[in-house]
Amino acid sequence: MIRLIQLDGVTQMLDSKQIQKWMQLFAKEIATNKEYLSDLDDAIGDGDHGNNMDRGMIAVIENLEEKNPTEIADSFKVIAMALMTKVGGASGPLYGTAFLEMAKAAQNSEDLAELIAAGTAGIAKRGGASAADKTMLDVWIPTSEVLKNGQLTAEKVDSFVESTKDMQGKKGRSSYLGERSIGHIDPGAASSGMLFKTLIEVTK
Ligand SMILES: Nc1ncnc2c1ncn2[C@@H]1O[C@H](COP(=O)(O)OP(=O)(O)O)[C@@H](O)[C@H]1O
Ligand SMILES: [Mg+2]
Numbered sequence: 001m002i003r004l005i006q007l008d009g010v011t012q013m014l015d016s017k018q019i020q021k022w023m024q025l026f027a028k029e030i031a032t033n034k035e036y037l038s039d040l041d042d043a044i045g046d047g048d049h050g051n052n053m054d055r056g057m058i059a060v061i062e063n064l065e066e067k068n069p070t071e072i073a074d075s076f077k078v079i080a081m082a083l084m085t086k087v088g089g090a091s092g093p094l095y096g097t098a099f100l101e102m103a104k105a106a107q108n109s110e111d112l113a114e115l116i117a118a119g120t121a122g123i124a125k126r127g128g129a130s131a132a133d134k135t136m137l138d139v140w141i142p143t144s145e146v147l148k149n150g151q152l153t154a155e156k157v158d159s160f161v162e163s164t165k166d167m168q169g170k171k172g173r174s175s176y177l178g179e180r181s182i183g184h185i186d187p188g189a190a191s192s193g194m195l196f197k198t199l200i201e202v203t204k
Contacts, residue, residue: 002072004112004203005150012203014112019075020064025198027057030191040187045173048089049187056087056095076103076115090127090172091188094136097122113147120144133170134181136188138163143196154197161185161193 004012014022030037030053037050059082069075076099084096101122102115109115120140129135139160146152162185169181172188 002106002110002112002115004147004199006152006203014072014203016070016072016075018202019072019079022199022202023057023060023064023079025201026195027061029194029198030054030057033190033194037187037191040185040190043184044169044177044181045187049091049191052087052089052091053191056083056092059083059086073103073106076100076106091136091191094123094127094188097126098140113144116140116147117144127171129171132167134164134167134174134186134189135169135171136186136192138167138186139189139192139196143192152196152200154200157193157196157200161189164189 001013001015004014006012030050034050034054037053038047039050041047041049060079063078063082064075067074067078069078080096080099080103083092083099086092087095098119102119105115105118120137120143123137123140124130127135127137129137131138131141139157142160143152143157146156164186165183167182167186168179169175169177169186174181174184174186
């Protein structure tokens with residue numbers, strides 16, 4: 001079981017079944033918005049992010065159903081492996097690393113805020129990006145900050161995603177565009193926003 005302190009101060013306990021439910025909601029959101037994510041990537045990358053994530057999340061759901069893990073750390077490990085092997089691109093290894101670090105952290109902590117912080121650190125280490133480089137980190141970093149205080153809301157997640165619009169790409173494909181990357185939402189930030197909004201949904 002892991003703990004998530006919510007906006008209203010209520011502590012939610014999540015078990016591996018709810019992690020599976022979270023992933024189902026996320027997979028559905030990705031499938032529904034596949035074209036939108038690829039369109040975002042078309043503007044500042046190579047137009048494959050929606051397809052990459054959809055392929056990965058189909059594998060995540062299949063593997064969770066097949067392996068049916070009962071420990072949170074095992075759930076995150078299954079998710080990590082599927083993302084790492086199936087998403088491809090730059091985002092696959094980064095999402096994979098995030099969930100792998102969350103799996104490791106789950107062995108010593110029951111606090112979801114701490115797990116997400118460990119995932120964030122994993123992305124930063126693996127990809128070498130910092131805040132405001134216009135990447136998925138610009139959603140992971142502020143989300144892990146507000147989660148610590150039980151202050152995560154869907155509106156905040158939306159604002160983190162939106163904040164990438166005015167940034168100039170400093171890592172990954174968007175960096176090749178220089179100033180021309182400004183004015184577009186980062187696709188990895190958008191998919192990460194969906195990840196955290198479906199987390200909020202599953203705790204309701
Ligand atoms: N070094 C990095 N650190 C963090 N995130 C990154 C980095 N490079 C790319 N990304 C994220 O990956 C997303 C692109 O993913 P995707 O399109 O699937 O891979 P690719 O860029 O290889 O086509 C970007 O929008 C960005 O959020
Ligand atoms: Mg791409």
